[in-house]
Amino acid sequence: MDAIRWRAAAAGDAAALANLFASSEAVAAVELETSAERIRSRLAHPGLDLDRYTTIGLGPDGSAAAYAEVCDMGVAADALRLRLTRAIRPDIGDEVDSHLHSWLLEKAGRLHRERAPELDAILGTRCGDSQQTLSSRLTDAGFEPTWRKVDMVHDLNTPRPTDAPTPPELVIVPFETRYDERTWRAHNDAYAASPSAAVLDRESWQQHATGLSSFLPGASFVAVTPEDDVAAFVLTVRDTDDDRRNDAVLECVGTRVAWRRRGLARTLVAEALRACRTNGFERVRLQADSANSAAIELYVKLGFIETGRGYSVLTRRLKASGNT
Template identity: 45%
Template sequence: MTVLRWRPAAPTDVDALAELFGACEQSDPVGLDLELDQLRARLAMPGLDLARDTLVAEDAGRIVAYGETADMGTGPGVLRIRLTNVVDKSARDQATRRLHDWLIERASQLRKEREPDLPAMLGTRCGAGDPERLQLLTEAGFSVVRWKWTLVRDLNAPVPATPAPAGIELVPFDQRYDEQTLLAHNEAYADDQTAMIPDGESWPSHATGLPTFLPDASVLALAPDEPDGNPVIGFLFTLDHVDVDVDGRPAVLLHCLGTRPSWRRRGLASAMIGNALSACRAAGHHRAELHVGGDNEEAVRLYTRLGFADTGRGHAILTCPLPTDR
């Protein structure tokens, strides 16, 4: 067994981290950033002190583990801290527990520094293929808030033609509707406690500003006469899923789908998915993936009806209160 060398991460680690994250996503996906730009932005995140909030382990010069505590802001009476624990399969025995202990210790320091009068809520993700870490987290007091599962669909299977509701136009993503799409997104996801609710600044990095964003395979549903003046009533964002190319056959990720509440159960999401899948197939993609919450029964039924199948791959989102006396 080699001895791992531990040190804080540095901005120059971006390539090595992309390699580590890519390998981990291949074997046990939890939705890590994979693009170099995303990783650069992650390491430069405001408020992240690389020297104190990150830890990497090297094995003969290769990064095999990455840990990070991130202040995700103050919710109602609680400081939210995200813990990232990414370990190459080969180093799990040596690195997972050490990183876990360091993350809890660092999170407790972070709470004292940032919000000494508030309790903290710790949040983390764990792949379904890592039962040992899942057990470690459960024993440490974490509980699963939600499972997210990966569904897949072969694009060569016929795509069902679902018409959009009468009077609704489906168009490829159009930058002119960007601001209105953000409003529609936040309305669609308002009731989802674990969803990201972006503001104007973070919106581009959610989907539409990512280098992998595929505007022509993404869909906006427009209703010209919406009473609130926002014509965007539904959206579907598609990303190039470079990490899951199979035999050189490119895949896509249906990354984010929503219908504003007053337009639901009229076939809009089915029509947007049908439209996007046809565009993906026409562009030469062979396979579509998506992630869905196990408790989102409406969405799971919808995807299953449209030919998506469970892969058995997925991840849990877990939280744990960190009391003020820690």
């Protein structure tokens, strides 16, 4: 711990954090970004104050040994959502993790008081399957497992799945820029009930998927209503990890509440798989909520299999000021 030098993170730390995140992911996969491009987008998130709510620990050689952040992910369902992230190099001792744990809790409480003290806050964080010490630490601090994310992969050499029929009043079309704002609004509607999902404004939406250089508009699709609104969507990106450069990732799949249970997710994902195969990708990956048995069943029918990698999402609620 004494050998670690702490300071706030800066945009120029993206490459160093890419190395740190990759080494952390190799031990406990929680889907941290491992490319400098994606980390630059993370550090530019409008809800992240780099000077006050990030900390990076530098080892004696100047390399990044640890990192933590508290990010304001917006308000939904009358609660402020705060994302807590940590990454530690595998050779660093438990004392550093304990320090980051305390730092995150203190900063989360402060950010809650600054941004929306009149609302409850939901703290959300990820814990890898192998991180038993961290899991105990979080549980002792009042966090509870909310769901578990599982990693799934589709080998594109398998036959294309049969599409589900599309409701006659909708049409499935490739993503175009003119649908960007409507897809953003559909995203926030589709994920509004998910306690740890980001509530995106225009700026953070561009850093979420469609504004990334890895975004694949030709393998992303929207279901459009007669009024030219977006009822459902699938957004696909190219995997920027060097070890998975032939993989595409279904970044998010969502259906607005009023259009659910009509087979739209199946049709959209099937179209994305077809487009990825046409564009020379070998595999398609996604993250699924293990508690959503219907979604898991759908993905299995479409040819996805679980890889055995996964992580838990844990949340803790902080009461608004004056509430008990």
